[in-house]
Amino acid sequence: MGSGRLYAAVAAGGFRRYATYRAATLAGVFTNTVFGVILAYTYIALWDERPHLGGYDQSQALTYVWLGQALLMTMCVMGAGFEEELIERIRTGDIAIDLYRPADLQLWWLAQDLGRAMFHLLGRGLIPVAFGAWAFDLTLPTSVLPWLSFLVAVVLGVVVSYGIRFLVSLAAFWLLDGAGIIQMAWLAGVFCSGMVLPLNVFPGVLGEIVRALPWAALIQAPADVLMGEADPVGTYAFQAGWAVALLAAGRAVQAVATRRVVVQGG
């Protein structure tokens, strides 16, 4: 079996695994939609006070709300991806078996995560955006090109998100208990991804810092590409830069970690 086909199979498995729980998916869609409605009304009030805040008009701000709700699960902003499973395998020592497999650890989980993200984009993303477009006045492009550029930005965003979460998981080689580091990653993800407030609304130096961090690649970047607020090429370069840096860091940490792996329990 060629390695390309192997990883494609792993990705398909990741997609199917999450697609199995239909009731849970519908429940998640409902919850995303409720939060979208609440956020949308607060943004309407905010943009009524300050039209063109952060360079968005009100309709763009509302579009941002619904794209954020759609991408929340796709980007695993609040966790709930593969991290807990990988951390558990590291803690129990099952990771030793994974390292013996004739497949690369990092690529294996990346393939699985891309499959998952693809399902969450379709299963958790489409309905909230459709509802948002029905209930509020959104700025969604009508031509195909912006949507294709958006998809590229989403895929790059998922890889950045994966890069962060792979590093978080590997911390378990040293910490064993992943609860603390998962919580830190959750906090950083929620605050720095622009999930609660667009990053271009953050004031002053704080704004400049959060817009340069990798979390800016998750929601802010794809949303700006779709709405034509950012140059796609520059955005891709920003995302790809972080993706390469994080994956390389993950690879380096993995090399160090596997050299010192001590399987618990013998």
Added chain:
Amino acid sequence: MGEAAGVTGAVETGVREDRAAHGGDGGGWDDGPLSRTARVLDGVRAYRLIVAMWIRSTMAYRASFAMTTFGNFVATALDFLTIVLMFSQIDSLGGYSLPEIAFLYGLSSTAFGIADLVVGSMDRLGRRVRDGTLDTLLVRPAPVLAQVAADRFALRRLGRITQGLLVLGYALLALDDVHWTVLKVLLVPVMMVSGGAIFCAVFVGGAAFQFVARDAAEVQSAFTYGGATLLQYPPGLFAQDLVRGVTFVFPLAFVNWLPALYVLGRPYPLDLPEWVAFLPPVVAAGCCALAGLAWRAGLRSYRSTGS
């Protein structure tokens, strides 16, 4: 975990002895001989014992407890930080100043925090239904509601209450044009307690729904976390129909909106009369009664996974 299991055993024995003293026959929750009051007392006692067990088990790892409590505090504080960031760009949101929104926020967050601490573990019920571990609770001689509510009691949730109280404290110091009367001062603790009770009812009702919904447990978050978020902002921001819904159908407006608007001297939504500000205790009692009925119906409809 071995220690924890040992303590569970002790708790069960304690409850059993207690029931023997009451003359109970120990057969499930539907037993005749015990009067309603005795059953409630029994439940409260079981709840107290199980909570005490979980606190002892948490305190075995003090550093971990301190870190997770701090994490809980920071995680909830991010919510308020978002509002502060908004106010770095504006002076008022929907006609409300930062201290006024902080007042709404503090009350909502504290009331929700109380409910989250007391019965927050109930959103794990769906998982217990799915993997069949609920059966273990059914055969124990203590009310199931008390067992499920106290299950994995998480003292770290004090972090959210602390954060809510701090924001409320800031609001009370910063609000300068409120004409405080005895009634308004009294209304603040009443709001926290009855608001907490209303959110408790939402958690219990949500758990009852999980008997039917199973996998769809996440729907509950829309009403618990979603409700708490909604109440952090003034009602004037939202569509009239939404406000109507959370006033008459799903009465979250009584947690803080209506009484807090009375304290702030702000106009009510939907032309409601002024006395509705004093309804929260009544609404809370009604909600708890309804949630109790829903729980009873949910538990009756429970069929084990059988595997």
